[in-house]
Amino acid sequence: MRPFLSRLGIFLAFLPLGWLILFAGALSSPALEAKLIAQESFWDYVNSKTLEWCSLRDSTPMDVLLFGSSTCYSGIDPSLFEIEGIQAFGFCSSAQCIPHSNRLIEASLNDQIPKVILLDVYPELWGREQVDSEPVRDWIVNSNLWDTHWAHAYADLSATSRSPYALMTMLYYWFRRSLSPSGMNAPADPDGHYGERGFVFRTFPPLGEIPEDEEISVTMTSKECGDIQAIAEMCLENKIELLLVNPPQLVEEKFDKPECMKGLKWIEGNDWSGAKDPRNFYDDHHLVGEGAQLYSKWLVSQVKQQAKSLR
Amino acid sequence: MLFNSLEFLLFLPIVFTLYWLVNRLTAAKGGLATQNLLLLIASYVFYGWWDWRFLSLIAFSTVVDWFVGLRIHRANQHDHPNDPNHRSKHGKRWLWASLVVNLGLLGYFKYANFFIDSWVNAWGSLGIPMHVQSLQLILPVGISFYTFQTLSYSIDIYRRQLKPTSSLLNFAAFVSFFPQLVAGPIERASALLPQIERRRTFDYNLAVSGLRLILWGMFKKVVVADTCAFYVDDIFANHQDHSGPTLALGGICFAFQIYGDFSGYSDIAIGTARLFGIRLMTNFQMPYFSRDIAEFWRRWHISLSTWFRDYLYIPLGGSRNGKWNSVRNTFLIFLISGFWHGANWTFVFWGFIHALLFLPLLLLGLNRRNTGDIMRKSWIPQRSELFGMALTFFFVTFAWIFFRAPNVNVAFAYVQGVFLNWPLPTMVSKTSLLWIGVLVSCEWLQLVVSFHQWFFSRRWEACAIRWFFYSLALWLVMKNLQSQAEFIYFQF
Numbered sequence: 001m002r003p004f005l006s007r008l009g010i011f012l013a014f015l016p017l018g019w020l021i022l023f024a025g026a027l028s029s030p031a032l033e034a035k036l037i038a039q040e041s042f043w044d045y046v047n048s049k050t051l052e053w054c055s056l057r058d059s060t061p062m063d064v065l066l067f068g069s070s071t072c073y074s075g076i077d078p079s080l081f082e083i084e085g086i087q088a089f090g091f092c093s094s095a096q097c098i099p100h101s102n103r104l105i106e107a108s109l110n111d112q113i114p115k116v117i118l119l120d121v122y123p124e125l126w127g128r129e130q131v132d133s134e135p136v137r138d139w140i141v142n143s144n145l146w147d148t149h150w151a152h153a154y155a156d157l158s159a160t161s162r163s164p165y166a167l168m169t170m171l172y173y174w175f176r177r178s179l180s181p182s183g184m185n186a187p188a189d190p191d192g193h194y195g196e197r198g199f200v201f202r203t204f205p206p207l208g209e210i211p212e213d214e215e216i217s218v219t220m221t222s223k224e225c226g227d228i229q230a231i232a233e234m235c236l237e238n239k240i241e242l243l244l245v246n247p248p249q250l251v252e253e254k255f256d257k258p259e260c261m262k263g264l265k266w267i268e269g270n271d272w273s274g275a276k277d278p279r280n281f282y283d284d285h286h287l288v289g290e291g292a293q294l295y296s297k298w299l300v301s302q303v304k305q306q307a308k309s310l311r
Numbered sequence: 312m313l314f315n316s317l318e319f320l321l322f323l324p325i326v327f328t329l330y331w332l333v334n335r336l337t338a339a340k341g342g343l344a345t346q347n348l349l350l351l352i353a354s355y356v357f358y359g360w361w362d363w364r365f366l367s368l369i370a371f372s373t374v375v376d377w378f379v380g381l382r383i384h385r386a387n388q389h390d391h392p393n394d395p396n397h398r399s400k401h402g403k404r405w406l407w408a409s410l411v412v413n414l415g416l417l418g419y420f421k422y423a424n425f426f427i428d429s430w431v432n433a434w435g436s437l438g439i440p441m442h443v444q445s446l447q448l449i450l451p452v453g454i455s456f457y458t459f460q461t462l463s464y465s466i467d468i469y470r471r472q473l474k475p476t477s478s479l480l481n482f483a484a485f486v487s488f489f490p491q492l493v494a495g496p497i498e499r500a501s502a503l504l505p506q507i508e509r510r511r512t513f514d515y516n517l518a519v520s521g522l523r524l525i526l527w528g529m530f531k532k533v534v535v536a537d538t539c540a541f542y543v544d545d546i547f548a549n550h551q552d553h554s555g556p557t558l559a560l561g562g563i564c565f566a567f568q569i570y571g572d573f574s575g576y577s578d579i580a581i582g583t584a585r586l587f588g589i590r591l592m593t594n595f596q597m598p599y600f601s602r603d604i605a606e607f608w609r610r611w612h613i614s615l616s617t618w619f620r621d622y623l624y625i626p627l628g629g630s631r632n633g634k635w636n637s638v639r640n641t642f643l644i645f646l647i648s649g650f651w652h653g654a655n656w657t658f659v660f661w662g663f664i665h666a667l668l669f670l671p672l673l674l675l676g677l678n679r680r681n682t683g684d685i686m687r688k689s690w691i692p693q694r695s696e697l698f699g700m701a702l703t704f705f706f707v708t709f710a711w712i713f714f715r716a717p718n719v720n721v722a723f724a725y726v727q728g729v730f731l732n733w734p735l736p737t738m739v740s741k742t743s744l745l746w747i748g749v750l751v752s753c754e755w756l757q758l759v760v761s762f763h764q765w766f767f768s769r770r771w772e773a774c775a776i777r778w779f780f781y782s783l784a785l786w787l788v789m790k791n792l793q794s795q796a797e798f799i800y801f802q803f
Binding site: 008014015017019021022038168 | 317331513515518522742778779781782783785786787789790792
């Protein structure tokens with residue numbers, strides 16, 4: 001048994017060396033990197049938005065920071081908040097659930113303290129006991145924010161997603177991003193383009209009619225509730241107003257607002273007049289670029305109404 | 312519990328440590344009972360992780376077969392104590408009891424709905440509507456595997472090829488041995504039970520080869536099979552939208568998906584068993600290097616094909632009573648083997664195609680032509696070998712289309728699509744093809760004896776290269792281990 005364990009130990013000690021050779025190979029060839037480590041992507045433009053944030057965070061104080069999933073980054077255009085004289089920026093990304101947002105909010109507060117945090121809480125993403133590894137990897141692979149507090153957030157998220165691979169790739173990209181920014185090796189996105197301030201303008205054709213869909217009933221897990229409470233406490237500590245927004249959906253999820261959300265300010269996106277117009281959507285809950293512009297203009301008035309600090 | 316899950320990643324080292332620790336602490340007292348008790352508990356936890364309610368089914372099957380085994384043996388001893396070849400009539404009754412209980416459970420859980428639906432459809436096609444509700448049944452994972460394993464125990468005792476075990480604990484540990492409980496290899500009692508009844512001591516070489524097999528199996532499942540699965544699922548779901556070459560590629564990718572999936576599972580099972588000092592039989596021997604269909608069946612799912620050979624084909628007369636009987640038995644075996652895979656006509660069709668492919672070899676007496684090693688003399692196969700391999704792979708892949716399709720109509724439409732539209736492929740998964748290439752290359756290198764010997768030698772450069780490849784494989788497994796996709800053979 002002892003020789004077996006010692007040989008296993010030697011192999012485990014050799015493992016980082018083997019992976020270092022692998023990383024060196026990946027660094028020298030984007031094709032190899034795409035196959036062996038990960039393929040960069042423009043899908044939710046985490047690369048572009050984090051690069052833009054790097055240039056803005058020291059020069060432009062933000063009134064509103066947005067967090068949430070795809071309904072947020074392709075549905076809310078923060079640049080339109082300027083109509084009301086509000087500076088806003090979106091950190092929304094694909095399938096960003098509440099625990100994921102919690103960790104990103106914590107990291108972003110090290111850069112700037114906004115007046116308002118707008119959290120898009122698309123209910124279909126509720127009900128998870130742990131953070132999915134794919135959205136976490138999205139940030140690790142595509143982010144250009146690698147200051148220590150952001151790297152800590154990615155490490156925490158990797159641990160929460162229980163993905164050892166995410167943790168290892170994090171180490172790789174921590175070093176990789178000191179050599180070149182993300183976005184250089186990502187294939188072009190034929191279905192949209194980056195606007196500004198974190199917004200992605202989707203160019204899919206709009207729907208002709210409301211799709212038939214099964215009604216989904218969702219509930220929030222205690223873990224997610226804990227994260228909502230943590231966000232609320234963080235906001236309270238930093239004197240930030242927290243606004244929750246349920247994005248407009250052609251086919252709405254049924255849910256009971258959990259106890260932990262009661263008492264928090266809530267914007268109901270389905271109250272927007274265009275919420276049931278299929279021409280504004282490319283599927284049952286994602287807005288096309290033009291639809292997003294209309295919704296954002298409505299939303300900014302709602303934000304201004306609800307957030308005292310912006311009046 | 313899935314082999315490709317984080318739970319198993321924690322479960323295995325814990326059980327491994329406890330198993331050998333307990334073995335060491337109880338060595339003075341023999342230690343066998345403690346080893347087997349630990350194996351039994353671990354196996355029940357492993358199985359119960361999926362659905363604890365079905366543990367009662369395994370426990371019931373275990374008790375029945377253990378008891379029946381003792382009764383058959385007693386009947387044999389009582390009726391013909393001095394004639395080792397004579398089989399007792401009383402023993403036969405007990406054997407029937409075992410067959411009825413085991414096949415009854417299998418039939419109820421696996422085939423009840425199939426027969427109900429087929430009955431309703433048959434009457435419906437005659438214009439007589441029937442209203443019989445399907446049963447709400449969950450198929451217990453691994454029932455087809457452990458049922459066959461326990462059956463082999465009763466049959467071998469009846470045939471006087473095996474003595475029953477008097478220890479229920481040992482027998483329960485044999486039936487539920489967790490590495491091979493849910494998807495095989497279907498181990499014979501005569502091979503596994505004696506190992507369970509003997510105290511295991513740690514074997515360095517066995518454990519090292521076990522770890523290698525686990526890694527290789529993980530690579531085949533997580534990297535090759537799961538990558539192909541994305542592509543294959545999409546093509547089979549929308550086959551009408553794809554061109555002939557894409558459908559052909561879909562078929563090829565499925566051939567490697569199911570191979571990677573099932574042989575990957577078997578490798579992990581065999582490797583895990585080795586960590587506990589137990590040797591399981593080889594289940595796959597590079598089947599896609601087979602030079603004809605007969606050889607393919609000597610290399611694919613060996614534990615099942617030999618089970619059918621020993622417990623069905625030979626009792627039916629095998630190839631002894633003339634060509635006609637041989638042909639009949641061959642068709643029966645292939646059809647039953649197809650049906651064993653699942654309650655769907657697609658599997659029966661798949662078995663039928665293989666029987667048809669086997670028939671010419673049987674009639675011409677060529678079914679044992681290719682029993683020797685491949686590439687004995689060189690690094691590359693001879694031209695005739697290569698031709699045989701390509702042709703066999705083509706036929707096997709054709710049959711896999713029926714295995715994969717949701718129903719026979721879709722399978723025929725798919726096959727039609729493959730041959731009718733031949734523009735350029737509309738969809739190619741380069742990643743799937745890459746990993747298939749890596750898999751084939753690795754297996755080919757394993758066939759090259761001189762390379763194999765060098766690669767696993769103690770030379771430092773071989774060791775460094777080997778370890779680099781292990782770390783690369785481990786990395787790729789980690790990278791692809793996102794979805795924890797189930798193993799295909801769990802559903803059988």
